[in-house]
Amino acid sequence: MAEDQKIKEKCSDCSVRELCFPMEITDADMTQLDVLVKTKIKVRKKEYLYRQGDEFNSIYAVRVGFLKTAITNSQGEEKILGFNMSGELLGLDGFANNKYESSVVALHDSEICVIEKNRIDEISQTFHPLQNCLQKILSTEIVRNNNLSISMSSMNAEQKISTFLLNLGQRFKMRNQSENHFILRMTRSEIGSYVDLTIETVSRTLRKLESMGVIKIHSKLIKIIDINKLKENLISCQT
Amino acid sequence: MAEDQKIKEKCSDCSVRELCFPMEITDADMTQLDVLVKTKIKVRKKEYLYRQGDEFNSIYAVRVGFLKTAITNSQGEEKILGFNMSGELLGLDGFANNKYESSVVALHDSEICVIEKNRIDEISQTFHPLQNCLQKILSTEIVRNNNLSISMSSMNAEQKISTFLLNLGQRFKMRNQSENHFILRMTRSEIGSYVDLTIETVSRTLRKLESMGVIKIHSKLIKIIDINKLKENLISCQT
DNA sequence: TATTGGATTTGATATAAATCAATAAATTTA
DNA sequence: TAAATTTATTGATTTATATCAAATCCAATA
Numbered sequence: 001m002a003e004d005q006k007i008k009e010k011c012s013d014c015s016v017r018e019l020c021f022p023m024e025i026t027d028a029d030m031t032q033l034d035v036l037v038k039t040k041i042k043v044r045k046k047e048y049l050y051r052q053g054d055e056f057n058s059i060y061a062v063r064v065g066f067l068k069t070a071i072t073n074s075q076g077e078e079k080i081l082g083f084n085m086s087g088e089l090l091g092l093d094g095f096a097n098n099k100y101e102s103s104v105v106a107l108h109d110s111e112i113c114v115i116e117k118n119r120i121d122e123i124s125q126t127f128h129p130l131q132n133c134l135q136k137i138l139s140t141e142i143v144r145n146n147n148l149s150i151s152m153s154s155m156n157a158e159q160k161i162s163t164f165l166l167n168l169g170q171r172f173k174m175r176n177q178s179e180n181h182f183i184l185r186m187t188r189s190e191i192g193s194y195v196d197l198t199i200e201t202v203s204r205t206l207r208k209l210e211s212m213g214v215i216k217i218h219s220k221l222i223k224i225i226d227i228n229k230l231k232e233n234l235i236s237c238q239t
Numbered sequence: 240m241a242e243d244q245k246i247k248e249k250c251s252d253c254s255v256r257e258l259c260f261p262m263e264i265t266d267a268d269m270t271q272l273d274v275l276v277k278t279k280i281k282v283r284k285k286e287y288l289y290r291q292g293d294e295f296n297s298i299y300a301v302r303v304g305f306l307k308t309a310i311t312n313s314q315g316e317e318k319i320l321g322f323n324m325s326g327e328l329l330g331l332d333g334f335a336n337n338k339y340e341s342s343v344v345a346l347h348d349s350e351i352c353v354i355e356k357n358r359i360d361e362i363s364q365t366f367h368p369l370q371n372c373l374q375k376i377l378s379t380e381i382v383r384n385n386n387l388s389i390s391m392s393s394m395n396a397e398q399k400i401s402t403f404l405l406n407l408g409q410r411f412k413m414r415n416q417s418e419n420h421f422i423l424r425m426t427r428s429e430i431g432s433y434v435d436l437t438i439e440t441v442s443r444t445l446r447k448l449e450s451m452g453v454i455k456i457h458s459k460l461i462k463i464i465d466i467n468k469l470k471e472n473l474i475s476c477q478t
Numbered sequence: 479t480a481t482t483g484g485a486t487t488t489g490a491t492a493t494a495a496a497t498c499a500a501t502a503a504a505t506t507t508a
Numbered sequence: 509t510a511a512a513t514t515t516a517t518t519g520a521t522t523t524a525t526a527t528c529a530a531a532t533c534c535a536a537t538a
Contacts, residue, residue, distance in 0.1 A: 071389050079389040093385065095378030102385065111533070124370060131370050133362060138377035139334030144333065145384040146341065150310050150318040153435045188486065196392045198526060203487055219486085219534075395496070427516060440495060442517055458504070459515085 016225045036123060039114045043067070049090065049104040049112060056094030058116045062086050068187045071102050071194075080194040083107070083168075083186060086175055090139050107185040135154020152196060160195040162234045165215065169224060180224035209233075261349060278353045282306070288329065288343040288351060291440055295333030301325050304349020305424045309432075310341050319433040322346070322407075322425060331380050346424040363464045391435060399434040400444045401473045404454065408463060419463035450470075 040063065041047050049060060050174045052072060067084040081102060084090055090112075093101040124130040154162060173179035184191070209215045212228050216223040224230060279302065282288050288299060291311060306323040320341060323329055329351075332340040361367040391399060412418035423430070431441045448454045453469050455462040463469060 033501075071385060073389055077393070079392070081385055081388070093378055093382045095374040096382045097379075102384045116291070121371070128360075128364055132360070134374060135334040135377065136288045138381065139332055140336075140373065142377065142380050142384065143332045143340045143408055145381065145388070146310060146320055149384070149388055150312055153318070154312075154316070176278075201525060437496060438516075
């Protein structure tokens with residue numbers, strides 16, 4: 001962990017203004033919020049932002065990059081809980097027991113804003129909207145997980161992979177990147193862990209979608225040829 | 240929904256002292272917190288506490304009873320997210336979008352403390368520990384969901400049912416009820432929805448555990464004969 | 479640039495759980 | 509209390525996906 005800290009380089013200032021805080025606040029409020037972020041760090045590919053069990057001191061906001069959040073279970077197997085991209089917050093599970101319950105690793109060089117817990121406490125004492133904001137953020141995470149669990153469990157392999165690709169594309173789109181032409185920064189095995197399929201089934205399902213003319217794959221590069229077909233496919237599969 | 244409101248009877252005062260708030264606070268603090276709860280309501284078996292989409296005004300604490308939390312998906316199918324018993328908080332998903340994202344139904348006559356959102360906001364402005372408390376509660380819910388998703392996905396039917404029974408027993412134990420002798424207040428179908436198995440598989444698996452001499456079932460009544468065997472079974476199944 | 483090791487693909491086979499179907503038990507309602 | 513309805517059990521069969529195994533691709537590195 002000490003090494004990790006060394007590697008994370010500090011970089012220029014990081015404004016919360018650039019982040020996707022889910023609340024309606026004025027510019028004046030925003031300026032207040034900027035003080036939340038004091039440091040920005042770089043986390044290079046394969047490096048950890050934090051590890052399961054680390055003491056909880058900060059939450060993080062992804063400025064640029066791509067990361068994964070995972071838990072390691074008692075048998076040492078890794079389960080991917082999600083993939084994280086710019087504007088998203090990390091470390092929210094730390095509030096529970098004052099330690100992180102998951103690990104976050106960069107799958108691509110990333111820049112991360114550090115939001116210290118102390119700073120949050122400090123500021124929210126005088127600036128009340130921040131409390132509500134945090135409540136919203138945490139609750140949204142609960143809802144997201146609930147929705148994920150309802151959907152994934154009832155889907156077959158084709159639906160899982162289709163949903164996964166559509167979701168990624170949508171999130172890229174929101175960041176002004178191509179919705180239907182992107183790089184999968186994770187391995188097939190990581191996809192499998194996330195959607196609960198074996199690596200072989202992930203591979204076969206991608207190939208199947210390709211043979212259907214819905215997508216095109218060149219190793220890590222995905223091109224969604226017919227996004228409507230992909231969505232239809234999703235619906236028509238459902239029983 | 241109007242009918243539901245009618246049916247919910249107000250009852251005598253309800254103290255937060257009796258609830259399981261996950262924080263270390265003094266008695267003096269506690270007295271402050273008691274003001275959070277103004278009303279207590281009764282929700283009879285099969286009645287809704289709130290419905291998916293209802294406006295979010297309060298969170299709830301179960302005083303006594305047994306309930307289920309569920310989402311209905313776009314195809315009208317119900318997915319059980321959890322079963323709720325005394326001391327547990329409900330409605331935390333409401334903070335996200337100011338409406339409940341799930342429904343809660345009593346599976347047994349229940350008494351529920353109402354904690355109004357306004358009241359929380361009001362009090363947390365002057366009494367700061369409440370903010371941290373709420374952060375902890377919300378984050379704990381995130382962690383719980385994460386852990387659930389990691390475990391359920393990698394388990395076979397026997398492990399799922401064993402885990403389910405052990406978890407229920409443990410929670411009864413914490414409430415000073417029998418750990419190994421209790422009533423399943425939910426249907427087989429609801430169990431199945433919760434652990435992601437069909438009703439037939441739930442039935443067969445319960446029967447299998449009975450034939451192994453681990454449990455004893457008389458319709459809704461469960462008796463855990465050999466709790467260690469049930470736990471072992473859990474471990475030995477794991478690959 | 480060749481070598482090495484990990485990641486991916488592809489095929490053959492096994493299997494756990496779903497589905498289909500029919501009966502039985504338990505609850506609700508008349 | 510009987511009839512009706514819902515819930516649960518049990519058996520036969522199917523199927524989607526896991527598992528096993530081998531080949532190929534790709535990226536790191538020496």
